[in-house]
Amino acid sequence: MSLHDLHINVHHLTRVEGHGNIVVKVRDGKVETCHFEVVEAPRYFEAMLRGRSWYEAAIITSRICGICSIGHQMASIQATEAALCLEPSEQTIALRKLLIDAGTISSHILHVVFLAAPDALGVPSAFALIDKNFHAVEIALKSKRMANDLCDYLGGRMIHPITCVPGGFTKLPEVSELKKFKERIQKELIPILFEFADIVYSVKDNFPAFTRETEFIALKNKKEYALYNGDIASTDGGVLPKDKYLEVTNEKIVPHSTAKHCSHKRSSYMVGALARLNNNYSQLSKTAKQVAERFGLKPVNCNPYMNNIAQLVEAVHCAETAMARIDEICAKGICPEEPPRELRTRGGRGVGATEVPRGVLFHDYTYDSTGRITKANCIIPTNENFANIDDDMKKLVPEMIEQNLAEDKMKLHLEMLVRAYDPCISCSVHMTRLD
């Protein structure tokens, strides 16, 4: 390694959700400091949940994060239902899954096009793309609108949905409207997603060819590509029931971050689209697999920058499954059901696990006999990824020095690395309870 002094400090990294700094210090070619600092102010959600009623938990935890609000509601509702022995109907589950499909598409488009793609296209933001490639911005907005319209319709609104509550939906969709959404997905959304695939393919060489072996963790469900629920699977082998999530996450506090770090079988693990794809590739839809093949994305892929591509693949997968789900829901017809407004309970503990766009999310609540929370724990995908990001940086920085990359290029590759994880820092400092 050549002798090298380097000091990179990216204060409040842009185009990520929340506040974080990249800090790299190299002296005489030796890496002294190399990590991603989380500087978001702590938010104390677990303490806020104490004493709150079963019908309020999802309203509160949804506010952990605007982008992931659908996922937080799903994990929260599943935890509450498990704790209070509340069984949702098949219709409710089908509608929740459809809401997740739409939310995942919207979040992935937002991340790939607005937050990550500007790096690959060499512009500082998607706003700058308006002059350079107006068409791309226009179709990005159009496709996101379509996914958001479906969320708005099912959930009452896309950010912090209203209708999705423990035990069911406060307002149900109509078959005729759902059929219209299916047509829009088929005729408009899927062609646009293919167009994105073309655009991203044209700049694919701008994503660094970095790899590092690590453990990939995602939910697994025998019936389908797991997003709504499943058991915990790892590319290092083994499947655990969701209730045993603490054996996987092992959260610990590190001095450079208000967000906690996680590790399982190695010093770190990765969650998110790439981890899901690495664990459940065979369950992807046919077209989604074709997109993956085009980019040479096969399991187990160990390039974290490929998470952007995995998101694109998942967007196609979710669009296709959403169409199939709508067909199924419409064939059965919508049954008029109402969620319970009052509950009798003996109390108890329940765990909810959902794949949100950024990875597997766990909510764990204990309720007393009046239906109020006595203890809560939330484990956020971005926290699970932080240790992995640090480990990636520790391998990437010496490699970049070896390749004699210019400092601005190194900085760009580090920023792109963190962005590839699609971190959600507001989420990550929500914060979690210490046991």
Next chain:
Amino acid sequence: MSTGKKVRVAFFDFTGCEGCQLAKISMENELLGILQHVDIVNFREAMTEASWDFDVAFIEGSISSTSCVERIHKIRRLAKYVVALGSCSSIAGINAIRTGQDFDDVRKEVYGEYRYNFASLPALPVDQVVKVDAYIYGCPPNPKDVLKFLTQLLSGKTPEVVKYPVCVDCKLKENDCLMLRGIPCMGPVTRAGCGAWCPSNNQFCYGCRGLVPDANKNAMHEVLDKNRLSVQEILNKFKLYSAYYTEVKK
């Protein structure tokens, strides 16, 4: 605001979920039109280039750390017009639930023995730290409300402030009253402007826009009591979004 040249707009995020900013990116149909009238010069969540030369600053999130306090002062010094965007910023919102709880206890619950590693304050609405010129309420703000606000601001009008409760919006929508169906709803004491978003979806209003001026809290307590809610449940309903005003500014 002058209408001659493009207004320079900046967005700053403090402690919150960043859903309000997302709400703005989610105005897909209107976004390109809005950009013909404003220049977005600082928006960390969406862009890398950043300028500190702006006319209007939209503030999202609560003030909850010493660095937040410094940053909001810098923004106030430079901005001609400061807008509190969303509940965390305008009324401290969900972040304020912990107001009134023992703060050391809250910190111990989450960080244990490491609780003094991270400088943190009880969450405050922005106007408790610097002057705020206008408010956009809601968690999240309703895009229609945001658009109306922007239109008024850009055409030089003073943005309208809603001083009536959600029940008015609900009646205008001809919704059935949830209370009459036995579903406790905070509509009677909550600031309107959302178009009765939740009640229109058969969900009770949980007060995300804060208390309407001169809300009759005692009457509301009585109504909730008649709905067989326990005292703790009633207090929780008020404290979900308005804890700062029920605990600190009684």
